[in-house]
Amino acid sequence: MHSDSRSADPFGRDARLRLYKTAAALFALLGLTVAVYVLPVPAAWATPAGLLIAAAKAALVVAVFMELAGSSRLVRLAAATGALWLLILFALTLGDYLSRGALPAL
Amino acid sequence: MNTLRFFPQGASAEAGHVDVLFLALVAVSLAFIGAVFGGIVYFAVKYRHTNLGAERKHIFEDRWQLEVGLIGALLVLSLGAFTWAGVLYIDIETPPTGPTLDVQGVAKQWVWTFEHATGAREINALHVPVGQRVRLVLTSEDVIHSFYVPAFRLKQDVLPGRETNVWFEATVPGRYHLFCAEYCGTDHSAMGGWVDVMEPGDYARWLAVGATGGSDVGALGGRYDQPTPDAPAVALGPGRREAPAGAPRTEPLVAEDASAARGAALFASLNCASCHRTDSLALYPARGPALVGVYGRPVRLQNGRTVLADEPYLRESILNPRARIVQGYPPIMPSYRDVLSDDELSALVAYLQSLGG
Amino acid sequence: MPELATTLPGRPAPPFDSVGQQASARRLGMWVFLASETLLFGAFFLAYTVYRRLYPEAWAAGAQHDSLAIGTALTGVLLLSSLTAALAVAASKARAWRAVTGLIAATVGLGVFFIGLKFYEYWLHWQDGFVPALHFTHADPHLDLFFVFYFLMTLLHALHMSIGIGLWTLLGVQAHRRRLRDEAAVETTGLYWHFVDLVWLFLYPLLYLVK
Amino acid sequence: MTTTAPSPFAPPPEATRTTYLNAGTGLRSWLLTTDHKRIAVLYTLAITAFFGLGGVMAFLMRLELLTPPSDLFTIDTYNRLFSAHGIVMVWFFLIPSIPTTLGNFLLPLMIGTRDLAFPRLNLLSFYIFLVGGLFTLAAVSFGGIDTGWTFYTPYSTSFSQTRVFLVVMGIFVMGFSSILTGLNFVVTTHTLRAPGMTWNRLPLFVWSLYATSLIQILATPVLTLTLVLLGMERWFGVGIFDPALGGDPILFEHLFWFYSHPAVYIMILPGLGVISELITCFSRKHIFGYNWIAGSSLAIAAFGFLVWGHHMFVSGQSVYAGLVFSVLSFVVAIPSAIKVFNWIATLYMGRIYLRTPMLYAFAFIGLFVIGGMTGLIVASLAVDVHVHDTYFVVAHFHYIMVGGMLTAYLGGLHFWWPKITGKLYPEGWGIAAAILIFVGFNLTFLPQFIMGYLGMPRRYGAYAPEFQVYHVLSTAGSTVLGVAYLLPLGYLLWSLKYGPDAGPNPWNATGLEWTTPSPPPPDNFDEAPVVRDMPYAYHLEHRQFMDPDEAGALAAKKASRSED
Numbered sequence A: 001m002h003s004d005s006r007s008a009d010p011f012g013r014d015a016r017l018r019l020y021k022t023a024a025a026l027f028a029l030l031g032l033t034v035a036v037y038v039l040p041v042p043a044a045w046a047t048p049a050g051l052l053i054a055a056a057k058a059a060l061v062v063a064v065f066m067e068l069a070g071s072s073r074l075v076r077l078a079a080a081t082g083a084l085w086l087l088i089l090f091a092l093t094l095g096d097y098l099s100r101g102a103l104p105a106l
Numbered sequence B: 001m002n003t004l005r006f007f008p009q010g011a012s013a014e015a016g017h018v019d020v021l022f023l024a025l026v027a028v029s030l031a032f033i034g035a036v037f038g039g040i041v042y043f044a045v046k047y048r049h050t051n052l053g054a055e056r057k058h059i060f061e062d063r064w065q066l067e068v069g070l071i072g073a074l075l076v077l078s079l080g081a082f083t084w085a086g087v088l089y090i091d092i093e094t095p096p097t098g099p100t101l102d103v104q105g106v107a108k109q110w111v112w113t114f115e116h117a118t119g120a121r122e123i124n125a126l127h128v129p130v131g132q133r134v135r136l137v138l139t140s141e142d143v144i145h146s147f148y149v150p151a152f153r154l155k156q157d158v159l160p161g162r163e164t165n166v167w168f169e170a171t172v173p174g175r176y177h178l179f180c181a182e183y184c185g186t187d188h189s190a191m192g193g194w195v196d197v198m199e200p201g202d203y204a205r206w207l208a209v210g211a212t213g214g215s216d217v218g219a220l221g222g223r224y225d226q227p228t229p230d231a232p233a234v235a236l237g238p239g240r241r242e243a244p245a246g247a248p249r250t251e252p253l254v255a256e257d258a259s260a261a262r263g264a265a266l267f268a269s270l271n272c273a274s275c276h277r278t279d280s281l282a283l284y285p286a287r288g289p290a291l292v293g294v295y296g297r298p299v300r301l302q303n304g305r306t307v308l309a310d311e312p313y314l315r316e317s318i319l320n321p322r323a324r325i326v327q328g329y330p331p332i333m334p335s336y337r338d339v340l341s342d343d344e345l346s347a348l349v350a351y352l353q354s355l356g357g
Numbered sequence C: 001m002p003e004l005a006t007t008l009p010g011r012p013a014p015p016f017d018s019v020g021q022q023a024s025a026r027r028l029g030m031w032v033f034l035a036s037e038t039l040l041f042g043a044f045f046l047a048y049t050v051y052r053r054l055y056p057e058a059w060a061a062g063a064q065h066d067s068l069a070i071g072t073a074l075t076g077v078l079l080l081s082s083l084t085a086a087l088a089v090a091a092s093k094a095r096a097w098r099a100v101t102g103l104i105a106a107t108v109g110l111g112v113f114f115i116g117l118k119f120y121e122y123w124l125h126w127q128d129g130f131v132p133a134l135h136f137t138h139a140d141p142h143l144d145l146f147f148v149f150y151f152l153m154t155l156l157h158a159l160h161m162s163i164g165i166g167l168w169t170l171l172g173v174q175a176h177r178r179r180l181r182d183e184a185a186v187e188t189t190g191l192y193w194h195f196v197d198l199v200w201l202f203l204y205p206l207l208y209l210v211k
Numbered sequence D: 001m002t003t004t005a006p007s008p009f010a011p012p013p014e015a016t017r018t019t020y021l022n023a024g025t026g027l028r029s030w031l032l033t034t035d036h037k038r039i040a041v042l043y044t045l046a047i048t049a050f051f052g053l054g055g056v057m058a059f060l061m062r063l064e065l066l067t068p069p070s071d072l073f074t075i076d077t078y079n080r081l082f083s084a085h086g087i088v089m090v091w092f093f094l095i096p097s098i099p100t101t102l103g104n105f106l107l108p109l110m111i112g113t114r115d116l117a118f119p120r121l122n123l124l125s126f127y128i129f130l131v132g133g134l135f136t137l138a139a140v141s142f143g144g145i146d147t148g149w150t151f152y153t154p155y156s157t158s159f160s161q162t163r164v165f166l167v168v169m170g171i172f173v174m175g176f177s178s179i180l181t182g183l184n185f186v187v188t189t190h191t192l193r194a195p196g197m198t199w200n201r202l203p204l205f206v207w208s209l210y211a212t213s214l215i216q217i218l219a220t221p222v223l224t225l226t227l228v229l230l231g232m233e234r235w236f237g238v239g240i241f242d243p244a245l246g247g248d249p250i251l252f253e254h255l256f257w258f259y260s261h262p263a264v265y266i267m268i269l270p271g272l273g274v275i276s277e278l279i280t281c282f283s284r285k286h287i288f289g290y291n292w293i294a295g296s297s298l299a300i301a302a303f304g305f306l307v308w309g310h311h312m313f314v315s316g317q318s319v320y321a322g323l324v325f326s327v328l329s330f331v332v333a334i335p336s337a338i339k340v341f342n343w344i345a346t347l348y349m350g351r352i353y354l355r356t357p358m359l360y361a362f363a364f365i366g367l368f369v370i371g372g373m374t375g376l377i378v379a380s381l382a383v384d385v386h387v388h389d390t391y392f393v394v395a396h397f398h399y400i401m402v403g404g405m406l407t408a409y410l411g412g413l414h415f416w417w418p419k420i421t422g423k424l425y426p427e428g429w430g431i432a433a434a435i436l437i438f439v440g441f442n443l444t445f446l447p448q449f450i451m452g453y454l455g456m457p458r459r460y461g462a463y464a465p466e467f468q469v470y471h472v473l474s475t476a477g478s479t480v481l482g483v484a485y486l487l488p489l490g491y492l493l494w495s496l497k498y499g500p501d502a503g504p505n506p507w508n509a510t511g512l513e514w515t516t517p518s519p520p521p522p523d524n525f526d527e528a529p530v531v532r533d534m535p536y537a538y539h540l541e542h543r544q545f546m547d548p549d550e551a552g553a554l555a556a557k558k559a560s561r562s563e564d
């Protein structure tokens, strides 16, 4: 039931190092975002790339900072449900727009 | 006069198909409803607690085969019904291949206006020939309306800012209800008229003579009383659009009376106040400029110029609002060109002139 | 550190039998709430997507008025605050209250800085005349639409931030006095804070990085 | 009628017990309570008031519709009436109805715990609900709203001159109450079940509340956001949904129905759960297909999110989207069918007692099937092109919402009335009212199917004369219905003072809530309960008879039979 599978001291050196490393990775990704934007990549790529990197950042935040990785199945289910329902909202709505040609295809 | 009906008239090629589908669905539904009601009543009697003789060999565990079988059977039945209805829907929604008779339709708060290829226009009435595919190109000037002719089993929402097409082929001459089926404000229930399905010869004659038909401007009354065929009809003949502004029309819609009071009534019935405040108490910013004291006032336009709000400007603002846009406001005011007679326009302008200043 | 999480001190609130049960209920409750929040912001992102694809030029034009530097700085500040928040949660589990107090203070500070910077940016937009309702000339309704989304989305985000700052402040004061009424609250507030941060991670490319 | 012979089921004479009702006195002890049972009572009062309000508006509408022209009220008044009727009934009566009253009261009792996981949050939900409701009431009283309950744009954002903003704020606020209640229920169900209360022993009512809560949590935020956008557009004149400013009204429809279709399952699932409890109890038989009924609640909750576009078949949505939404609408009906099938199978070889709650359960099943089957008819694309926005749809949803959910609510209220109040309601009156409601209901809404297919559009305060016959029938029916609804109000209140004491378990029903005294003590159970049996063990010998009178009568009958 409890998530103390990850041994020892929650605020010990190892635990803190893990958080620092994650933060470092996040900042690296932020740098990458800016780089992709200012470098001469095709304009159409700017946002997709930005979103992709944002997704990577989000995954890190959720897995490490929010401790989803070490959480109970139930908590992971709750998180997954939110994401899945968001997908439903997007898929069926945009499905309508795209299939009647009201939006330019992606 | 009104015979009691249980089932609507059908007057389009599709109506019969829709009815057959509907009746089949009703039959299936009745079968299920009958089974459920029957089952309840039968069991309630048979296994009533006082009925001690009934056999009660309890079965506690159901078998999954039973439930899965039920799901399977219902799935098959449902998919059958879906397919039938879907195919018919596609049929209704797909543009016909052959030539069509095109009619433009404009919906605005509580009036339908149709314009035929010849330029003939009519209000709250639509004349179409029997046996010919008609394509309606519909748009709205304000909110969402819905074009609904029950006898054709046809309905289509009409949206502002885009064109929507519908197709139908009338099969039986006669006069049928036209309704607005999407709630659109105060006089939603009055936003209707009649569809006249005519023999092709009659239709041609009607077009040539100068269309006769719809008898009233939506909001102004008398919507469901079927006009007798020889009642004085209003001519909104071909080419009305070309008539020079201000030229007197031969058959005015309503008796002449240009008083500001009548303008006030029009202002209310046309719902101008939905955009133009005549007081300052509203909780939210109005969509259009306040009209109190507008007459004779300089007005700053979108393009930076300034004009004097004289009578011609007021007329133009109502007939062709997009010609000169007031600064700070979106160009959303609909044109009232097709709705107002000249007298009504004069009455409105008189009313505006009377508003303070 | 001997016994942890399982035997947190304190007594559980009425319906619960143990503090552990209570803590896991809190955690679940917050995650369920965040699932709900996902749909709240998600619907906004959906509307954004539709209009963005309808009016790509207006979007590109609008985003030109944003400052890449400010947007990136905002993102950096938030990432940093996420780190301090995560550290605060970890410290609270170790019951290292001094550290908790300091880390919460840092988080609050970064959050306030974020809001401040955000409002500075609003002020810049105000000077340029892009504030919905106040400035719209309706000359280019599609551009207006971009700014409607820009303002409403960032304001909704800022509102969430402010709530988070409020919660942190409350906890920070309690931790400072060593009188935390409910230790699990640090963890749930942390979850909330990270989620709000995560929303920004998507707002950043969508509102600033448009070409 | 009943000579007060000491009954084995009556509570032993005791010194006045502490119950949740007398545990504290004074207004404060009620208004600041965190006891889920008291909060349930507060909700019951509030939603009864809202129902009365919505019902009176419905009746005024029906009066107006007696004649074709709009003569009783102006057309603007009529438009305000049906809008307020729909809004009040949906958001302030039907959505909170069963979950916040019976659900709030019973969930902790049924799973064997002291309270919901977050008792103070529960009280907060109530006040949020109340604030939202009063906001809306104020708006309805000062100017009203004339957009219908669907707020279609751009009419609602740019054209309506009524108090759209205030009403929308009210519903916006109420939405948080809905989300928080759902959250509370979900967490409670997961974390606070009594020892032995495994998922496959959970009462079916709890399963249905759980499924309902999921919808409340996942759908309501989308409504919240949509209303915010609507309010912003209206307040600031920015064009989010108004095409004149580049907005898209169809997007509004998508967002609105993404919430509002799942919301119709918020409005029916708790009712389905209540019926499962009633059917098995009054058949004195184990529920048939427990797993399937439980699972179908979850299936409805999940699939219910995939069909919202069936409200938009003629809106200008793409034909392909229409096809997808239609086929999924057929699929979502199947879990409902599973439930109906298993209920009927439960009756089979049962020992059926036609008590008031059972009559409501029967009425529910019948009317729900009519409403559901006509739901499938309107889900059939080509037919919906004709019947969309006609009285056919109005009849469809009243059959489910009034014939279904409201009936289930009344059935549940009668069933648990003894538990909630400790008093028995008068059975004869109960049966009479149930029958009268059934008759009045059908007379009101059956004619609407016919006039709907004839082409009578909805939201019409004035209509073409040929529909009048059906409108007159409908109005006549609503009069009967209105009177019938007043009956329970009367005799239930009467029973509070004059009703006989109920004892802990007047129905000899299974379920933890019946193991504690009625009304329950403030902490629900004197001893923490432990569950050892399967649910609904009505087949066991000691569950067979409902009350001593009946036992005696049956024994006598048996005896007389065996004699000849």
Ligand code: HEA
Binding pocket: B032, B036, B074, B077, B078, D150, D264, D265, D267, D268, D310, D311, D329, D330, D332, D333, D334, D336, D337, D340, D368, D369, D371, D372, D373, D375, D376, D378, D379, D380, D384, D387, D388, D389, D393, D396, D397, D400, D401, D405
């Ligand atoms: C509690 C509320 C509730 C519930 C539960 C439902 C349930 C269903 N509804 Fe209804 N509906 C509304 C409330 C509800 N509805 C409202 C308020 C509106 C109008 C909104 C507005 O515009 O104002 C509406 C409108 C509405 C429409 C749009 C009509 C239109 O505007 O044109 C459609 C279209 O598909 C629809 C379909 C369905 C279906 C398929 C179900 C299904 O879930 C029904 C499932 C049940 C059964 C099928 C019965 C049991 C089954 C059997 C006995 C076995 C047989 C089964 C099979 C053959 C599969 N509903």
Ligand code: HEA
Binding pocket: D048, D049, D051, D052, D053, D054, D055, D056, D058, D059, D061, D062, D082, D083, D085, D086, D087, D089, D090, D093, D094, D147, D148, D149, D150, D394, D398, D401, D402, D406, D444, D457, D458, D459, D460, D461, D474, D478, D481, D482, D483, D485, D486, D489
């Ligand atoms: C829970 C939902 C619910 C309920 C219970 C009802 C109940 C009723 N409804 Fe309603 N209805 C809706 C939800 C509901 N409705 C919705 C969502 C719409 C769509 C709105 C829209 O288009 O936007 C609608 C629309 C609607 C219309 C269509 C209007 C139109 O399109 O023009 C009609 C017309 O007949 C109608 C009639 C009735 C009737 C006769 C009842 C009867 O069942 C009511 C009977 C009750 C009474 C007569 C009250 C009796 C009690 C008292 C008098 C005691 C009062 C005092 C206290 C308790 C303090 N309703």
Ligand code: CUA
Binding pocket: B107, B109, B110, B144, B145, B146, B180, B181, B182, B183, B184, B185, B188, B189, B191
């Ligand atoms: Cu136009 Cu309703």
Ligand SMILES: [Cu+2]
Binding pocket: D260, D261, D264, D307, D308, D310, D311
């Ligand atoms: Cu639906």
